[in-house]
Amino acid sequence: MEIHPPKRALKFLRWFCREDFLEEIEGDLIEVFEKQHKVSPSRARRKFRWSVIRHFRPEFIKTFTIGQNSIQLAMLKNYFKTSYRSLLRNKGYSFINISGLTLGMAVAMMIGLWVNHELSYNTYHENYDRIAQVMRNKTNNGIIYTSHSQARPLEFILREEFGDSFEHIIMGGWLTDHVLSHDQVTLTQEGNYLQEGAPQMLGLDMLSGVINGLDEPNKIMLSRSTAIALFGAKDPIGEIIRMDNSYDLIVSGIYADLPLNTTFGPTQFIVPWSLLVSSKENVRADETEWNTLYQIFVQLADHADIQAVNDKIRRIPSEKDEDEAESNTEIFLHPMKDWHLRSNWKNGIQAGGRIQYVILFSIIGAFVLFLACINFMNLSTARSQRRAKEVGIRKSIGSHRGQLIGQFLNESFFVVIIAFLLAVGIIVVFLPQFNSFMKIRVDFPWDSLAFWIISIAFVLVTSLLAGSYPAFYLSSFRPIQALKGSFKAGKGAGLSRRILVVVQFAVSITLVICTLFIFRQVQHGKLRPTGYEREGLIQVRIQQDAFKNKYDLFKNAFLQSGAVLEMSGTHSPLTDVWWGSSGLTWEGMPANFRSNFDRIRVSHDYGSSIQWEIVRGRDFSRDIASDSLAVIINESAAAYMGMEDPIGKTIDANGTPWRTIIGVVKDMVMQSPYQTVHQTLYTIGGGFNFYTLRLNPANSTQENLARLEKVFKSIMPQVPFNFEFVDEAYAQKFRGEERVGSLAWVFTGLAIFISCLGLFGLSSFMVEQRLKEIGIRKVLGASVLSLWRLLVKDFVTLVVIACFIAVPLAFYFVNDWGQQFEYRIALPWWVILAAATAALSITLFTVSYQTLRAVNITPTECLKDE
Amino acid sequence: MKEPSLGEFEELVLLMVAALHDEAYGVAILEELEEKLNKKVNISAIHVALKRMEDKGFVKSRYGGITADRGGRRKKFYVITAFGKNALDQQYALRTSIYQQIPKISFG
Numbered sequence: 005m006e007i008h009p010p011k012r013a014l015k016f017l018r019w020f021c022r023e024d025f026l027e028e029i030e031g032d033l034i035e036v037f038e039k040q041h042k043v044s045p046s047r048a049r050r051k052f053r054w055s056v057i058r059h060f061r062p063e064f065i066k067t068f069t070i071g072q073n074s075i076q077l078a079m080l081k082n083y084f085k086t087s088y089r090s091l092l093r094n095k096g097y098s099f100i101n102i103s104g105l106t107l108g109m110a111v112a113m114m115i116g117l118w119v120n121h122e123l124s125y126n127t128y129h130e131n132y133d134r135i136a137q138v139m140r141n142k143t144n145n146g147i148i149y150t151s152h153s154q155a156r157p158l159e160f161i162l163r164e165e166f167g168d169s170f171e172h173i174i175m176g177g178w179l180t181d182h183v184l185s186h187d188q189v190t191l192t193q194e195g196n197y198l199q200e201g202a203p204q205m206l207g208l209d210m211l212s213g214v215i216n217g218l219d220e221p222n223k224i225m226l227s228r229s230t231a232i233a234l235f236g237a238k239d240p241i242g243e244i245i246r247m248d249n250s251y252d253l254i255v256s257g258i259y260a261d262l263p264l265n266t267t268f269g270p271t272q273f274i275v276p277w278s279l280l281v282s283s284k285e286n287v288r289a290d291e292t293e294w295n296t297l298y299q300i301f302v303q304l305a306d307h308a309d310i311q312a313v314n315d316k317i318r319r320i321p322s323e324k325d326e327d328e329a330e331s332n333t334e335i336f337l338h339p340m341k342d343w344h345l346r347s348n349w350k351n352g353i354q355a356g357g358r359i360q361y362v363i364l365f366s367i368i369g370a371f372v373l374f375l376a377c378i379n380f381m382n383l384s385t386a387r388s389q390r391r392a393k394e395v396g397i398r399k400s401i402g403s404h405r406g407q408l409i410g411q412f413l414n415e416s417f418f419v420v421i422i423a424f425l426l427a428v429g430i431i432v433v434f435l436p437q438f439n440s441f442m443k444i445r446v447d448f449p450w451d452s453l454a455f456w457i458i459s460i461a462f463v464l465v466t467s468l469l470a471g472s473y474p475a476f477y478l479s480s481f482r483p484i485q486a487l488k489g490s491f492k493a494g495k496g497a498g499l500s501r502r503i504l505v506v507v508q509f510a511v512s513i514t515l516v517i518c519t520l521f522i523f524r525q526v527q528h529g530k531l532r533p534t535g536y537e538r539e540g541l542i543q544v545r546i547q548q549d550a551f552k553n554k555y556d557l558f559k560n561a562f563l564q565s566g567a568v569l570e571m572s573g574t575h576s577p578l579t580d581v582w583w584g585s586s587g588l589t590w591e592g593m594p595a596n597f598r599s600n601f602d603r604i605r606v607s608h609d610y611g612s613s614i615q616w617e618i619v620r621g622r623d624f625s626r627d628i629a630s631d632s633l634a635v636i637i638n639e640s641a642a643a644y645m646g647m648e649d650p651i652g653k654t655i656d657a658n659g660t661p662w663r664t665i666i667g668v669v670k671d672m673v674m675q676s677p678y679q680t681v682h683q684t685l686y687t688i689g690g691g692f693n694f695y696t697l698r699l700n701p702a703n704s705t706q707e708n709l710a711r712l713e714k715v716f717k718s719i720m721p722q723v724p725f726n727f728e729f730v731d732e733a734y735a736q737k738f739r740g741e742e743r744v745g746s747l748a749w750v751f752t753g754l755a756i757f758i759s760c761l762g763l764f765g766l767s768s769f770m771v772e773q774r775l776k777e778i779g780i781r782k783v784l785g786a787s788v789l790s791l792w793r794l795l796v797k798d799f800v801t802l803v804v805i806a807c808f809i810a811v812p813l814a815f816y817f818v819n820d821w822g823q824q825f826e827y828r829i830a831l832p833w834w835v836i837l838a839a840a841t842a843a844l845s846i847t848l849f850t851v852s853y854q855t856l857r858a859v860n861i862t863p864t865e866c867l868k869d870e
Numbered sequence: 871m872k873e874p875s876l877g878e879f880e881e882l883v884l885l886m887v888a889a890l891h892d893e894a895y896g897v898a899i900l901e902e903l904e905e906k907l908n909k910k911v912n913i914s915a916i917h918v919a920l921k922r923m924e925d926k927g928f929v930k931s932r933y934g935g936i937t938a939d940r941g942g943r944r945k946k947f948y949v950i951t952a953f954g955k956n957a958l959d960q961q962y963a964l965r966t967s968i969y970q971q972i973p974k975i976s977f978g
Contacts, residue, residue, distance in 0.1 A: 009941075025921070027933075031943025032896035032913055038939060039897075058914035063921050 108376020115369030130207035148352030213257030416471030509806030535672035621667030928954030
């Protein structure tokens with residue numbers, strides 16, 4: 005029987021031990037082992053293992069860098085050197101190739117970060133998957149409208165009859181600005197009234213105080229940043245805050261700021277719902293009235309199924325209220341996970357929302373990355389033909405095919421890694437700009453395992469794909485062929501490149517047309533007449549409670565200061581409409597018609613301060629007492645009611661005369677500048693949310709504002725002077741589209757760049773293939789111009805084909821996008837022409853670079869091989 | 871350059887190499903030492919000492935022929951160099967001279 009020392013220990017010894025000691029050590033160990041084995045085999049084995057371990061020390065461990073035996077390592081080093089040299093040799097080409105891939109990766113990563121941010125919305129809340137909001141579907145003239153607003157009695161019904169389905173039922177007001185003051189510090193912050201239990205439902209992270217901080221009306225819970233702004237380093241718990249200059253509230257809790265990616269993120273403080281009830285008479289009255297003015301949030305009980313609960317509660321409004329029954333109102337739960345991404349409703353049915361953008365951008369990101377990869381592969385492939393000789397030489401010297409494959413894969417891996425690192429660098433540098441542009445806050449996911457796994461997988465796949473052609477194709481040549489240079493790439497390669505160029509250019513041209521259209525459409529909206537003079541107009545946001553009955557005082561003081569020419573109070577800002585009435589009737593209204601009007605409560609001097617344009621009749625006047633029962637309508641309302649001459653006609657409510665029409669004004673753009681103006685009624689009434697001031701143009705704006713602030717402070721020292729310029733507020737309306745526009749520019753630029761890379765790849769490939777042909781043609785006397793024409797012709801054809809694909813596609817998208825705008829511009833013909841011309845000139849420019857280089861070559865240079 | 875020093879265990883191994891003369895290889899040194907010292911020694915300690923002394927120039931080595939045992943591995947034989955012998959002599963002289971200085975009275 006032969007005896008063997010433990011195999012694994014021996015293997016380990018052989019792995020780490022220096023060559024020049026191995027034989028001696030191994031021999032001695034075995035000899036000791038053999039002797040021992042006769043006495044006790046198990047002990048011998050144990051001792052052998054132990055001795056091997058004892059030998060694992062610096063004196064005997066071989067150097068693991070480039071060992072005397074490590075030819076692989078030496079070759080690997082050589083591969084890197086070769087890659088590096090070939091990158092340096094073609095600096096321009098390397099730059100283009102790497103930057104294309106870098107850009108593609110960076111864009112894909114940014115989109116990925118954004119998508120991740122969107123998908124993570126509201127997941128901050130512990131009860132994320134159990135929280136829902138009660139929504140309401142109301143049918144009016146056959147169309148279902150979906151809204152958040154609910155009536156107070158609904159809460160009582162849910163609590164009493166369906167209480168076991170819910171963990172929490174939370175009444176809520178609306179997020180609005182309030183003034184908070186403590187000592188000398190005064191702030192305007194957004195906050196909301198929420199019922200007891202809301203902090204528990206939202207799982208607020210309490211930093212101090214109690215989570216049950218809404219149990220009494222005189223309490224308030226603050227976010228950390230608000231607490232710091234008000235109290236600084238002082239402990240705020242138990243301190244008194246004055247809200248809206250009317251209510252004294254005790255701070256009962258401080259919660260960690262909610263992250264930006266939560267719906268409740270902007271809520272800087274929470275006051276108890278009971279405060280709203282105790283302080284507002286109309287809210288108390290609404291406990292028995294079916295007035296849909298509030299929000300209801302719920303957290304489902306653990307056993308409750310959202311669908312089953314929906315079925316149970318669906319018909320409540322129609323069963324409990326006559327008006328609701330008339331409009332067939334139904335309620336349902338909108339789960340928190342859909343609040344952000346799926347919040348659009350069309351005729352009562354869920355119609356997407358931001359999720360569409362998420363999907364769209366994911367597709368764009370994947371597409372950009374895909375194209376960047378393909379281009380990268382194409383360019384690498386086209387260039388790799390130059391390496392054929394190297395392959396030939398390496399093979400002649402004795403390289404195996406496997407080694408060559410390894411070399412080329414290694415090389416493409418090297419380049420892809422560089423691109424990846426650059427892309428990460430770009431993200432790190434531009435993340436702040438990106439965040440502020442997208443109005444989000446994401447950090448680079450250094451600690452996200454998923455991110456690194458995906459990145460590494462991507463790098464590996466890309467380098468494998470990009471390196472596969474040279475690795476597997478070039479390495480298959482017989483050395484003699486490769487050295488002679490007599491080989492050809494397959495025909496398929498050329499065709500696929502052509503298709504790629506057509507696709508890329510079609511996308512680019514489509515994007516150019518769409519971008520120009522968006523740009524034109526925004527311009528079109530900006531140039532639309534607003535119907536009032538927004539220059540020199542400011543609106544001051546006021547809180548109804550604090551400013552009750554102070555209108556005349558303010559008006560006199562402001563006018564006296566000389567800073568304003570005219571002032572008025574209004575319920576809605578000039579840039580929005582906050583109120584509406586339905587069910588009003590008039591003589592000649594079709595039967596079974598349920599009317600709908602936008603309503604704006606104003607003071608008498610509204611018209612003169614905003615300078616609206618009366619088309620018929622007259623403006624409100626303080627001297628005519630009956631004007632408190634008068635209404636001024638806009639042109640759209642006159643058309644809506646079908647009145648030829650509306651002056652003097654009455655509008656009725658509940659069958660009795662309500663208001664008399666005294667004037668018609670030109671339509672004013674108050675909501676979206678792209679929609680037709682709604683039928684609007686202007687009536688005299690209090691309860692203002694804004695003062696609208698016409699600044700005195702004789703003074704500088706600075707001067708005017710300084711005077712106004714002084715006056716304001718003298719009357720209301722507790723309240724900050726918050727105002728905005730109406731023209732700026734109006735410009736806000738374009739931000740959304742402008743952002744889409746600038747994103748479109750970015751993507752267009754990117755698409756063009758990527759297309760050019762594709763083209764560059766194709767042209768260098770083609771030229772490489774036809775170099776000999778060019779040489780022969782030159783020898784036979786072809787002129788540079790004719791050769792250039794010959795080479796460029798192919799590409800121009802491709803781009804023209806792309807144009808023909810892109811134009812109908814662009815028309816489709818422009819139409820589709822334009823659908824949302826009632827006030828829109830037709831696609832101007834010059835846009836198409838411009839896009840096509842741009843595409844063609846870019847093509848000529850890109851291709852000419854390659855062709856002119858080829859054409860100017862000396863014929864002997866390219867012919868001498870044969 | 872600093873004179874290479876000779877550690878206690880190294881000195882034992884070097885003595886053994888000198889004593890075994892031309893028959894000194896790892897296992898032989900190990901067995902002799904274990905017998906003389908009457909305690910277990912790990913072979914790795916011998917190897918380390920031999921390597922260090924070879925680096926210092928106290929011993930030199932040569933490979934023996936291939937034999938059937940030891941799994942066919944050659945033995946590596948060590949012999950002491952003149953420099954090594956010198957170091958041993960110095961060590962011995964040093965110890966003796968200090969030993970001579972021990973006053974006899976103290977052990978009365």
